[in-house]
Amino acid sequence: MIHVAALTKRFDDVAAVDEVSFDVAAGEVFGLLGPNGAGKTTTLRILATLLRADAGEAIVAGFDVAREPESVRRTIGVVNGGMGLYDRLTGREILHYFGRMYDLSRQAIERRIAELDDLLTLGDALSKRAGTFSTGMKQKVVIARAVLHDPRVIFFDEVTSGLDVMARRAVLDVVKAYPSAERAVVYSTHVMSEVEELCDRAAVLYRGRLVADGTVAELIADGGEDSLERSFFALVERSGLASANGAAVAA
Amino acid sequence: MVGRIAAKEILSTLRDTRAIVSNLLIPLLLLPVIMLGLPFLLGGLFQREATTVTPLGVTGLEHAPHELVALIEGQNAVLESVDDPEAAVRDDTYPAAIAIPEGLAAALAAGESAAVTVYRKVGNLRSELNAGKLESAVAGYRQQVVAERLAAAGIDPSVLEPLRVVTRDASTEAERSSGQLAWLIPFFIAIWTLTGGQMAAIDATAGEKERGTLEVLLVAPVRRVEVVVGKFLATTLFGLWAAVMAIVGFVVGGLLLRGAFLPGLDAGAAEMVSVMGGQLSVTPTMVVLLVVSAVLLASLISALLISVTLFARSFKEAQSYVAPLSFLLILPAISLQFRDLIGGGDALYWVPMLNAMVLMDDVVKGAATTQGIAITWLSLSVAVMALLAFAHRSFLREDVLFRT
Numbered sequence: 176m177i178h179v180a181a182l183t184k185r186f187d188d189v190a191a192v193d194e195v196s197f198d199v200a201a202g203e204v205f206g207l208l209g210p211n212g213a214g215k216t217t218t219l220r221i222l223a224t225l226l227r228a229d230a231g232e233a234i235v236a237g238f239d240v241a242r243e244p245e246s247v248r249r250t251i252g253v254v255n256g257g258m259g260l261y262d263r264l265t266g267r268e269i270l271h272y273f274g275r276m277y278d279l280s281r282q283a284i285e286r287r288i289a290e291l292d293d294l295l296t297l298g299d300a301l302s303k304r305a306g307t308f309s310t311g312m313k314q315k316v317v318i319a320r321a322v323l324h325d326p327r328v329i330f331f332d333e334v335t336s337g338l339d340v341m342a343r344r345a346v347l348d349v350v351k352a353y354p355s356a357e358r359a360v361v362y363s364t365h366v367m368s369e370v371e372e373l374c375d376r377a378a379v380l381y382r383g384r385l386v387a388d389g390t391v392a393e394l395i396a397d398g399g400e401d402s403l404e405r406s407f408f409a410l411v412e413r414s415g416l417a418s419a420n421g422a423a424v425a426a
Numbered sequence: 427m428v429g430r431i432a433a434k435e436i437l438s439t440l441r442d443t444r445a446i447v448s449n450l451l452i453p454l455l456l457l458p459v460i461m462l463g464l465p466f467l468l469g470g471l472f473q474r475e476a477t478t479v480t481p482l483g484v485t486g487l488e489h490a491p492h493e494l495v496a497l498i499e500g501q502n503a504v505l506e507s508v509d510d511p512e513a514a515v516r517d518d519t520y521p522a523a524i525a526i527p528e529g530l531a532a533a534l535a536a537g538e539s540a541a542v543t544v545y546r547k548v549g550n551l552r553s554e555l556n557a558g559k560l561e562s563a564v565a566g567y568r569q570q571v572v573a574e575r576l577a578a579a580g581i582d583p584s585v586l587e588p589l590r591v592v593t594r595d596a597s598t599e600a601e602r603s604s605g606q607l608a609w610l611i612p613f614f615i616a617i618w619t620l621t622g623g624q625m626a627a628i629d630a631t632a633g634e635k636e637r638g639t640l641e642v643l644l645v646a647p648v649r650r651v652e653v654v655v656g657k658f659l660a661t662t663l664f665g666l667w668a669a670v671m672a673i674v675g676f677v678v679g680g681l682l683l684r685g686a687f688l689p690g691l692d693a694g695a696a697e698m699v700s701v702m703g704g705q706l707s708v709t710p711t712m713v714v715l716l717v718v719s720a721v722l723l724a725s726l727i728s729a730l731l732i733s734v735t736l737f738a739r740s741f742k743e744a745q746s747y748v749a750p751l752s753f754l755l756i757l758p759a760i761s762l763q764f765r766d767l768i769g770g771g772d773a774l775y776w777v778p779m780l781n782a783m784v785l786m787d788d789v790v791k792g793a794a795t796t797q798g799i800a801i802t803w804l805s806l807s808v809a810v811m812a813l814l815a816f817a818h819r820s821f822l823r824e825d826v827l828f829r830t
Contacts, residue, residue, distance in 0.1 A: 248645055
């Protein structure tokens with residue numbers, strides 16, 4: 176579903192993403208695990224066609240992100256931690272606005288809203304303006320917006336930051352349920368337990384480089400420790416990218 | 427897609443009640459208030475000062491010829507004796523005062539020359555008006571004395587005026603009726619276009635960045651040019667709304683002034699109102715020319731706003747970028763007052779922003795030419811397209827969209 180090869184992106188002299196390669200198959204939840212500044216968001220932005228890579232290749236759902244950005248956009252959904260919504264529009268108006276961009280008819284959007292209401296319990300969020308939403312309510316509408324057009328690939332970027340336990344659980348359930356034979360999820364996070372719970376496979380990113388990838392069991396084994404968290408530090412340490420003062424530990 | 431983006435921006439902005447009131451409704455009220463209020467305030471003040479019997483200071487009242495006193499009283503003034511006329515005016519006891527020298531009547535009777543002193547505060551309008559009453563009375567009395575002396579000598583008074591100057595106002599009816607406040611009209615239209623457009627522009631650019639919605643919009647299957655044009659249209663609409671409100675205010679203010687209030691004033695006050703712009707007449711052609719010019723000016727300002735505010739990371743930062751833009755409008759508006767001295771001819775019509783104001787000033791004064799209209803509209807259209815192209819390029823730049 177996703178093929179990434181030697182993907183590189185530099186900002187001035189800093190390599191935010193440095194020759195990163197990985198593949199994601201249909202039906203998978205693929206994790207991007209790493210601390211802040213590891214290159215997770217930049218990688219997702221390239222895959223979502225928001226940024227252009229300086230080198231390398233990225234194919235999403237069969238479309239080249241550099242050459243066919245519009246086709247890529249039709250097949251993806253993006254949920255980020257910013258929870259950006261139009262404060263003066265209701266949840267329903269927001270969903271209609273974005274649904275029309277994907278050429279969905281009004282009737283199709285309404286049908287989809289009903290389905291998503293069942294799945295996410297959108298409730299009052301549909302009729303209230305987004306400026307009045309609780310954090311959890313916002314996140315539900317953000318997810319509904321991202322999956323409204325039934326994208327083949329969906330990117331989640333640090334989506335549980337700041338959520339209470341109930342809202343977090345609802346988000347994790349959606350992520351778990353989304354993949355199918357035709358769909359895949361890329362889940363970016365720095366929270367080890369979420370990777371353990373959700374991801375079929377994951378890539379460990381650190382300072383723009385891919386340090387390791389594989390199933391959670393494989394990553395733990397590669398690190399030679401008894402937990403993903405301990406193995407993460409071991410893998411980073413072994414890569415030689417961690418600074419002497421233990422930047423990886425700070426993550 | 428452009429229409430959907432524009433519609434969303436319009437709906438979102440319309441629901442910002444405070445911004446709507448301050449940016450769109452106030453223009454509707456402000457211009458009539460200025461159109462009606464300022465001329466009437468000044469006209470009313472002049473009328474009151476002219477008709478009210480005002481006490482004025484005097485020293486040497488006992489030396490004043492009774493004809494002079496009668497003439498001063500005929501100016502709606504009453505003289506009250508003071509010890510020090512200069513101090514009386516300085517400390518605002520009286521708005522003006524006059525000093526009559528001892529022996530004035532005797533000197534005049536002997537055919538000699540004498541002087542009276544009028545005290546006033548230069549720059550103080552009330553003092554100037556009342557000093558004017560005294561000077562007018564003295565001038566009247568001087569004419570009487572001169573006429574008496576010439577008659578006594580058997581000389582025709584016209585000998586003192588071998589050459590007279592006759593002036594004729596060569597300006598057109600529209601130029602005369604546009605008054606001294608005419609330059610304010612294009613200024614207000616431009617300022618309200620900027621004010622009305624900026625709330626939509628900032629919300630649609632920096633506001634989208636700050637909320638995190640721009641990124642979401644750009645990963646939807648919509649081309650950047652559609653995003654730019656959609657936001658531009660919404661911004662222009664709000665800019666235009668404010669400008670149209672200003673024009674409506676101008677029209678309503680002019681009609682009210684002409685139809686309802688002007689006939690109620692006395693001749694002096696009506697003339698003052700007239701000079702200040704109280705007899706502005708607006709024809710349908712003028713309205714069309716003003717509206718088309720306002721549309722192009724609004725488009726230019728909107729394109730500029732979108733181009734500039736996109737560089738900001740937040741609402742607050744965008745507002746700081748927009749503030750200096752008002753100078754781009756204020757400077758041409760001020761220069762309009764000195765247009766006759768600046769010259770420049772048709773070259774002014776090629777300068778975007780300035781040309782719109784010059785043309786609107788022409789329209790109000792009934793002096794717009796086909797060439798001036800054509801050059802202005804062409805120049806504005808080219809400038810709008812150039813700015814939109816720049817905005818589109820900015821929407822493609824990662825360093826602009828994801829500036830941190």
